[in-house]
Structure formats: structure tokens, C-alpha cells
Amino acid sequence: MSLRQDAIVIMRAYTGEPAEVVIPLIATKLGRSVPYARQMYHWIAEHGMAPGELRSGRFVFSSKRKTPDDYADVLKQLREHLASPASDPDDVDQLMRDCSNFDAMGTVANGRTIPSKTLKQYNRCVSERAHEFMSHCRSFEQWHDATTNEHSTPVNVMRESIKQRLHSVTDAEIKKYFHDNPVCTVLRDPEDKLLRHLDYHTRGTIDVRYPAAGIKLMCLPKEPVRWQWR
Numbered sequence: 001m002s003l004r005q006d007a008i009v010i011m012r013a014y015t016g017e018p019a020e021v022v023i024p025l026i027a028t029k030l031g032r033s034v035p036y037a038r039q040m041y042h043w044i045a046e047h048g049m050a051p052g053e054l055r056s057g058r059f060v061f062s063s064k065r066k067t068p069d070d071y072a073d074v075l076k077q078l079r080e081h082l083a084s085p086a087s088d089p090d091d092v093d094q095l096m097r098d099c100s101n102f103d104a105m106g107t108v109a110n111g112r113t114i115p116s117k118t119l120k121q122y123n124r125c126v127s128e129r130a131h132e133f134m135s136h137c138r139s140f141e142q143w144h145d146a147t148t149n150e151h152s153t154p155v156n157v158m159r160e161s162i163k164q165r166l167h168s169v170t171d172a173e174i175k176k177y178f179h180d181n182p183v184c185t186v187l188r189d190p191e192d193k194l195l196r197h198l199d200y201h202t203r204g205t206i207d208v209r210y211p212a213a214g215i216k217l218m219c220l221p222k223e224p225v226r227w228q229w230r
Contacts, residue, residue, distance in 0.1 A: 121225035
């Protein structure tokens with residue numbers, strides 16, 4: 001259940017109780033701060049609530065965000081969700097991944113329907129070690145099993161960076177930010193394993209994380225799906 005749905009359940013259960021009683025209960029339930037819970041409480045109280053959804057003007061924020069049609073659509077949805085305190089954090093992070101997918105795959109991208117394997121098939125951004133390993137593989141499946149998709153700057157770090165500049169940054173600048181911090185394919189061992197060992201799984205930026213783990217990125221001349229395997 002989404003955070004906002006949890007908040008709605010509590011508000012309905014304590015109908016008639018003063019805000020100062022309900023807000024701490026929401027904060028505890030959501031595992032968030034009291035100021036966050038207070039903001040959500042007043043937003044819901046102002047805009048109303050219905051089963052599974054909240055309404056804000058002409059926009060509808062539901063627990064299942066709409067799969068974007070193209071890059072412009074996903075950027076529009078991302079802005080709307082980042083601007084709303086009632087948006088589900090999981091939906092926001094998925095929209096962040098959608099942006100990375102569109103940057104990596106162009107029109108092949110199709111929102112959350114993209115499996116990890118498909119991303120690897122079309123994403124040309126790989127580590128030098130992952131590229132070297134390709135020459136030793138007899139099939140894409142062998143390479144797929146030994147690699148993983150990795151956001152060069154973690155999604156949560158990118159999300160907060162965009163959110164802080166949301167009202168001043170242009171769509172073109174957001175697209176450049178995703179291009180400069182790409183999703184890439186790296187070896188599970190040692191590259192991804194080392195990032196986790198160094199506690200860089202969900203923190204740091206590309207300029208800090210990858211030098212620390214000895215990861216260098218490159219762009220393949222063609223998509224891995226078109227690679228001539230041994």
C-alpha cells in the first residue's frame with residue numbers, strides 16, 4: 001500500500017480527532033518525520049480522498065502511475081510527482097528509472113515494462129571490464145548472467161538533486177543530467193560487489209563512486225543485442 005493510502009486509512013479511522021493527534025500516528029505509520037506527515041495530512045484534507053487515489057487540480061495521483069508514452073511525457077509526470085507531497089516515492093523513483101531508460105534506449109524504452117535483460121540488450125553504455133568480458137562470452141545470456149544494470153549516480157541521489165532545482169531547471173537540463181549520469185552495465189563481480197562493499201550502493205555520485213571502484217565507462221559501437229558472440 002502506498003504512503004498516501006496508509007495516511008488515508010489512518011485519517012478515516014480517526015475521523016473527528018484533532019490534527020495534532022492524527023499527524024503523529026501518520027508519521028509513525030509511514031516511518032517519516034512529523035513535518036512530512038503534517039504536510040501530507042493537510043494536503044489530503046484540502047484536496048479530498050477517494051479509494052486508491054488523490055486529486056490535485058486536473059492531475060490524478062494514483063498508486064499506479066501511468067506508463068509514459070515518450071521522454072517528454074515521463075518528464076512531465078516526473079515534475080508533477082516531485083511537486084506533490086502526496087506522490088508515492090516508489091512512483092517517483094520508477095519515473096526516474098524511466099528517464100534513464102529513455103536516455104539509454106531511445107524509443108525502445110517503454111516505462112516500467114522494460115525488464116533488466118532488455119535494457120542490457122539495447123544500452124550501449126557499459127564498463128570497460130564488462131566490454132572486455134564480452135569477448136570471452138559465447139552468448140548474450142552468458143554475458144547477461146555475469147552483469148547487472150547500475151545507475152552511475154544512485155536514483156535517490158539524482159531524485160533529490162532534481163527536486164531541489166525543480167522550479168528553475170529546464171527539461172533539456174534534466175535530460176542532460178540523466179545523460180551525464182547514465183544507467184550502465186557493469187560486472188556483478190568485482191564491480192557491483194565492490195561498490196556495495198564501499199557503501200556506495202545508494203550514495204555518492206558518478207565522480208566519486210566509480211573512481212573509488214575502478215570503474216571506467218565506455219560506449220559500445222552497437223547494441224549488445226547486435227553483438228557477434230563467439
